[in-house]
Amino acid sequence: MKELKLMKGNEAFAEGTIRAGADAYFGYPITPQSEVLEYLMTVRPYETTGMVVLQAESEIAAINMVYGGACCGKRVLTSSSSPGISLKQEGISYLAGAELPCVILNVVRGGPGLGTIQPSQSDYFQSVKGGGHGDYKCIVLAPSSVQEMYDFPKLGFELAFKYRNPVLILSDGIIGQMMEKVYLDESTPRWTEEEIIKNNSDWATTGKTSDRERNIITSLILEAAIQEKHVIKLYEKYKVIEDNEIRYEKFQCDDAEYLFVAYGSSARVCQKSVQLLREKGIKAGLLRPITLSPYPKKAIKDLSKQVKSIVVVEMSMGQMVEDVMLSVECKIPVNHFGRTGGVIPSPNEVADFMMKKIKGE
Amino acid sequence: MNEEIIIAGFGGQGVLSMGKILAYSGIMQDKEVSWMPSYGPEMRGGTANVTVIISDEKVSSPVLNEFDTAIILNQQSMDKFEKSVKTGGILIYDGNGITRHPKRKDITIYRIDAAEKAAETGVTKVFNMIVLGAYLKIKPIVKLENVINGIKKSLPERHHNLIPLNEKALKIGMENIYLVNIN
Numbered sequence: 205m206k207e208l209k210l211m212k213g214n215e216a217f218a219e220g221t222i223r224a225g226a227d228a229y230f231g232y233p234i235t236p237q238s239e240v241l242e243y244l245m246t247v248r249p250y251e252t253t254g255m256v257v258l259q260a261e262s263e264i265a266a267i268n269m270v271y272g273g274a275c276c277g278k279r280v281l282t283s284s285s286s287p288g289i290s291l292k293q294e295g296i297s298y299l300a301g302a303e304l305p306c307v308i309l310n311v312v313r314g315g316p317g318l319g320t321i322q323p324s325q326s327d328y329f330q331s332v333k334g335g336g337h338g339d340y341k342c343i344v345l346a347p348s349s350v351q352e353m354y355d356f357p358k359l360g361f362e363l364a365f366k367y368r369n370p371v372l373i374l375s376d377g378i379i380g381q382m383m384e385k386v387y388l389d390e391s392t393p394r395w396t397e398e399e400i401i402k403n404n405s406d407w408a409t410t411g412k413t414s415d416r417e418r419n420i421i422t423s424l425i426l427e428a429a430i431q432e433k434h435v436i437k438l439y440e441k442y443k444v445i446e447d448n449e450i451r452y453e454k455f456q457c458d459d460a461e462y463l464f465v466a467y468g469s470s471a472r473v474c475q476k477s478v479q480l481l482r483e484k485g486i487k488a489g490l491l492r493p494i495t496l497s498p499y500p501k502k503a504i505k506d507l508s509k510q511v512k513s514i515v516v517v518e519m520s521m522g523q524m525v526e527d528v529m530l531s532v533e534c535k536i537p538v539n540h541f542g543r544t545g546g547v548i549p550s551p552n553e554v555a556d557f558m559m560k561k562i563k564g565e
Numbered sequence: 566m567n568e569e570i571i572i573a574g575f576g577g578q579g580v581l582s583m584g585k586i587l588a589y590s591g592i593m594q595d596k597e598v599s600w601m602p603s604y605g606p607e608m609r610g611g612t613a614n615v616t617v618i619i620s621d622e623k624v625s626s627p628v629l630n631e632f633d634t635a636i637i638l639n640q641q642s643m644d645k646f647e648k649s650v651k652t653g654g655i656l657i658y659d660g661n662g663i664t665r666h667p668k669r670k671d672i673t674i675y676r677i678d679a680a681e682k683a684a685e686t687g688v689t690k691v692f693n694m695i696v697l698g699a700y701l702k703i704k705p706i707v708k709l710e711n712v713i714n715g716i717k718k719s720l721p722e723r724h725h726n727l728i729p730l731n732e733k734a735l736k737i738g739m740e741n742i743y744l745v746n747i748n
Contacts, residue, residue, distance in 0.1 A: 210589050210598070210718070382627045383585065383600035385592055475625035550630035 207388040213347070213379040214239035216354035216386045217283070217309060222249045224358035225392040226307075227278035228256035230269040234285045235321040236377040237311035241283075253394055263288040267295030267308075274304035275421045277400045277408030279361050283309035285377075286327050287318055289335075296370055297336025301423030303407070303438070305364035307357055308342075309373045311380035314546035322546025323377030325468060328523035331374045332497040339435045341442050342372040343449065344497040346467040350384035352494075358392065367445055368407065374496060376519065378469035378548065442498070451494035452503050456482070460489025462558060463507055465528050466517040467493050469548075474517050476551035481558060488558060496524070504531040513537040515558050520544050537561075566596075566621050568706050569629055572696075573614035573646050574638025579693030582719065584615035587697060590707040590715030591619040599627040612641050619706055636700055638679075640664060657700055657742070667745075674745040675703060682737050691734035698738025709735065 211219065218240045221229060231241045241259060249255040260266035266282045273280035284292060289310045299306055312327045314320035331344050343363050347353045353375060360371040395403065401410045405419075412418050425431040455471075456478050457463070464474040471492040481488040491507060493500050508514070513536055516525040525540040532538060541557045543549045570587070574580045584600050591598040601616045616632075618624045635646045637658040643665065650656050652671045660666075661680035677699035683692040701712065709732075716731055 208592065210585070210592055210600070378601065378628060381602060383588060383598075384624070384627075385598060469628070473626040473628060476629075477626075479625060548628045550628070551626045552630055 209386050209388060210383050211350055211354075211386045212239055212381060212383050213350045213353040213375065214311065214381070215243045216350045217357060217373075217375075217380075218243035218247070219386075219388065220354040220357040221281055221307075222247065222253060222255060223388065223391040224361050225253070225279060225394045226255050226281055226357065226361070227394055228258070228269075228273050228280045230258050230260050230266040230273070230280070230282050232260050232263045232266050232284065232288060234263075234288045236313055236323070236380050237283055237285045237309065239380070240309065253391070255394065263291040264295065267292040267299075270306050270308075271295055271299055271302070271304060274299065274306045275302075275409050277404030277410055279305075279307075279365075279395070281307035281309070281357065281360075283311070285311045285313045285321075286315050286324070289327065289330070293330075293336040295336075296342065296372075297338050297340060298423045299370045300336070300340035300342065300438075301338060302421050303368040304370065304421065305361070305368050307360040307364060307371050307373065309375060312374065312376040314544065320546040321377070323381075323469060323548060324519045324544060324546055325376055325470060326520040326523065326544055327374065328496065328518065328520060331372050332499070332527075340438060341497055342370045343367070343445060344372045344374050344495065345451075346374045346494060346496050347379055348468050348471045348492060350379070350382065350386050353379060354386050354388065363449060365403070367441055369441070369445070374468065376469050377546075378472075446498035449495060450498050450500050450503075452500040453492045453494060454503075455490040455492065457489035457491060457507060459487050460507070460510065461487040461512050462489070462562060463511040463514045464488065464490040464517055464554075464558070465493070465504060465514055465524070466490065467496060467524065470517045470519055473549055473551050473554055477517075477555040477558065480551060480555040484559075486559070486562065493524075499527050499531070501527070501531040504528060505533070508532040508536050511536065513539065513561060515539050515541055515554075515561060517541050517549065517554055519548065566619070566706065568619045568634065568704065569632045570617045570619075570634045570636065570700075571614055571629075571632045571646055571649065572617065572636040572638075573612060573642030576611060576613040578613070578638055579690070580613045580638065581615050583693040583697050584617045586694075586712065586715045586719050587617050587619070587707070588715075589718045590712040593711035593714040593718070594707050596620060596707075597622060597624050599624040601627040612639065612645075614642065614646075634700070634704060636696060637667075638696065643667065655703060657696070657703065659696065670746070673747065675699070675742050676745050677738060677742040679738065682741055683734070686734065686737065688730060691730060694731045694734035695738040695741075698735035699742035700738075701735070702739040702742050
């Protein structure tokens, strides 16, 4: 029997990490995601599951604690919001280079700089196109409900360990701060030391035994030819991820003639816009990417053969729109509608924009 | 049923917790709900507002710019949200501190003097429950028993002795709301 609760997105995420069997959370407070650390400190999982909850001295310290924990083959995570995630980028690059599994939550706020504490989606480029230095990719999941904030820590750990890669959960201030119904499932127990050795001793620093070589975890490969080989190996892995892990959701697409593409809270706004347009007889639909990296290019390309035009809605000046344009290969018009700096688009203005584009304005 | 509500007032009036209790009451009645607060600098001593949606269907956008019902508890919120009520919708307000009363003719306007009634009970904290009771009299979207269950879920157990007081406040609200204009 699943437990039903009314929770904030940030609280649901925190509960989700405990129930996903996380070994440690390292964080540093920043609005609009401070409830993650607050919730963990209130619930005190260190007294029940033994999960470590630690407020580090900075975001940089927290991400490097994640590096250390991940090296040991443990399920570790951190969370922050935009400026804090920028600080973590060096660590994320190192984690990706060293092929370490971890979960990182970004509850995005408006930027650039310290920006505003209101919701935004202007960290898309940073999340899916790198962010840190070097040739690497994170797996990026975009929750659009409080339920997904609860579900994605577990999914994130599964993917992170399956591919030994950082998983970034790209949320925003709306999803973090809003309350919705959440169904809480049974807890996954934390791995025992024996299970960690069984699952991860082929790469993690679980203690060398006489029957195997040392496991060395590093992102420093000084010889160019070997570094190139390592990066090519990473990209072969990203190809496998792309072949197997793309996730998206279609909303009223079956008979759609006009399509919205939006993720996270913008996708929620667009659902309402679809309803408003359909009340006026416009056959609108929505495709919501759940994985932003890898991106559901084929699903969008397939729909581009059915619909007349696309409107990409983002709380940014236009970032994901570039990936939609690449997906449709310029075969149909792709327009962007964005509000930024912490301003949230209303369902009506999004619907009005689509109407204008349909009329050719 | 799909009811889209904005509750707006000062920080400290219990706007957010009233919204939370309403949302929890919706869950108790097997409805879909969402609760989206304004957060951040504007909350610090300034205005606070929360959008609550209670629906038979899954909630789409938790953020809206027009509402079936606006519950308005100070002048700033009146200035901001009177215009956001859908035509044919409902505006409920507390007259305390209001200098410019709502003027719209295409909506139905009710008034509940909750601050005054709360002061009469001697426990001003129940202000928000008086407002909630007033709202539920006009829009009985959730049963009173489910509201009580919602309060139980929202309050820590050590405060459950306050439930009868809250129930009384809900009833005061129900008895004292009155019509200001007819749409």
